[in-house]
Amino acid sequence: MAKITAGVATSHVPAIGAALDLGKTQEDYWKPIFDGYEFSKEWIKNEKPDVIILVYNDHASAFSLDLIPTFAIGCAEEFQPADEGWGPRPVPTVKGHSELAWHIAQSAILDEFDMTIVNNMDVDHGLTVPLSLMFGQPEEWPCKIIPLAVNVVQYPPPTGNRCYNLGKAIRKAVESFDADLNVQIWGTGGMSHQLQGPRAGLINKEFDTAFLDGLTKDPQGLAKMPHIDYVREAGSEGIEMVMWLIMRGALNDDIDERYRFYHVPASNCAVGHIILENK
């Protein structure tokens, strides 16, 4: 049977993707960030996941205000990097795992999660920057990716509790898929950042650290945090962290924290990263 073996959370700051694409990884500003992922790149080489369920949010790339799904699962065979205004990032096409994605969609809908099934969707930096951070610049991504796009742009986003429970529904779905697959789930976005208004540039290291601690040790408690706490403490775009709870919900209650990295700043954001392994 398929099995979720590990969870990864990471910021998906677009400027990190640009720094990599423009060959700036050794510059003083960027080097500490890329260095912070060296462990992770080695780790994932050994882990060799077959499929990654990649939880992220679209940033007005694939979805305008015409249609805003709360949870959209990508069931296509492949997904192209989106043109976000400067041409698509020079990264490989994202290959999906259509059969597992559909299986998760069906299982989740029958478990009363109201998924939107998507068969045609470009994927923006929210999805591709984490891949770049974890895999560098390969010719092809080394595994299949199932995009799970969560609305955190148009209020209200789903509650933390709903995200956590969707993670559990995903775990159940994966474990009922009859193929020997090593599956990882990633949560992306965050950590503290605000991109708008006079409060832009807000960073809250204490909150971020407590969030990482909670993710490891008290996810159920963390899942109860209301939206306003994210925004007040971690900035208006800090709300993205609610997506990390989907990752956490998909893991066992008992996990090992394998690695953690935190750095300020990347452009406007705090970069946070954690690796959790199922016991």
Place this chain on the structure above:
Amino acid sequence: MAKITAGVATSHVPAIGAALDLGKTQEDYWKPIFDGYEFSKEWIKNEKPDVIILVYNDHASAFSLDLIPTFAIGCAEEFQPADEGWGPRPVPTVKGHSELAWHIAQSAILDEFDMTIVNNMDVDHGLTVPLSLMFGQPEEWPCKIIPLAVNVVQYPPPTGNRCYNLGKAIRKAVESFDADLNVQIWGTGGMSHQLQGPRAGLINKEFDTAFLDGLTKDPQGLAKMPHIDYVREAGSEGIEMVMWLIMRGALNDDIDERYRFYHVPASNCAVGHIILENK
């Protein structure tokens, strides 16, 4: 405060719309059907709803396989009749109630229903035929309409239980909307019909009658019916009746059955219609 006062369920057979649009309502084949709605047309003239939340399904008109939302709520100011292959039906533009629709969307998402918010959507016969049956051929529809499109084309559709509970969430949302509005909720589709394969033409009057009885007297029991019972007993497109449970869930537990009508056939379908009033 806004209040849901009544629920209406009705089939939305496209041929009924065509019969009306082509002036065939007095033909022997069609007359009994239109006669069956005479009571309802008088009733709604007296009821004068301000807004109708109209639950229906899109039939590969607005949504292709590119993107399939389980629950899509129309939050736009207006919706155009879709061109389903013979040009749009000659019916008025559907005017939305954007503010109430957004209010319902927000309330339902915070109640952990994973709504898709839609601001740009044409509406097909699933939505316009019920309006024609209840209002005839006016210059303008006499009230605002909030389209709620439910996926029942791509399996799996939402469970009956999920639909019933979404109805309850809608009731709660409407009752917290601070404006003096008379709101109705309609469930459409069904009753028994199958449009595909060697079993096409299936009609099950006993099932349909029991479904109407259950809707009035035992909606909780009805909400437990699995999808396969709809398909086995009421034909593959009979699954549309699952949407009637959203209507029922939005009403009080205690209701009066005000009117019922049943007729076979309209084209390939059993026509069923019921009016339920909140006590």
Place this chain on the structure above:
Amino acid sequence: MSNAKNSAYNDAFKDIPGTVIFDATQSRLGFHLNQFCMTLMKDAARQEFRADEAAYLKKFPMTEEQRQAVLDRDYNRMIALGGNIYFLAKIGATDGLSFQKLASTMTGVSEEEYRAMMVAGGRSPDGNRSKSEQQ
């Protein structure tokens, strides 16, 4: 081999005679066939399709079997190959046929016979509920 196909939920429907459920397996199989059908919602496309059906079908990455089933207007075959009736109905509309005509071809009777069956109350569920019941 599909896992979704293996689930109890999907399997149960297979006991129903003369019926194909548009599940994940069918949707994946019929994706390009159904998306071709969607293009027929525009009049220009309908005209182009009518002018040279085979050439028009070549524009979509369907299987040859699917293309042939469209050319043959074999609706049951199209459904077996992943077509969904709401999408396929757009072919019927392009041909100017009523839905009852399509239904009659799927059931192997003339349109008149099909209409008569419906007027007489439709196809009975008795004997049509499950494959075992039919044997």
Place this chain on the structure above:
Amino acid sequence: MSNAKNSAYNDAFKDIPGTVIFDATQSRLGFHLNQFCMTLMKDAARQEFRADEAAYLKKFPMTEEQRQAVLDRDYNRMIALGGNIYFLAKIGATDGLSFQKLASTMTGVSEEEYRAMMVAGGRSPDGNRSKSEQQ
């Protein structure tokens, strides 16, 4: 008067200084402004916009205030008028500006000062959590 606006959920956010939550009220207000921004994802549109900004903006049923805010590149004003930063960022990209530049204009400092603040650890939440705290 918006009812969504009146709910406790939406009101609570209004206590946070220097921040506009993109809720139903803002989304309805800014719909055409944001949808205009989406068109800037195509290069042809960006060129047309640059060639005659006022004429391009006339194509969208925005308010005059919204058009003026775009012409002025007044991002805080655009946000007040319903713009969402992810949509508005496409104007910045069309202008060839970095996101840090946009952020600096919204915070009323130079790009250099803004960058320096970020390198020094960013804006502290202390004093920025609630309007009452600021007084």
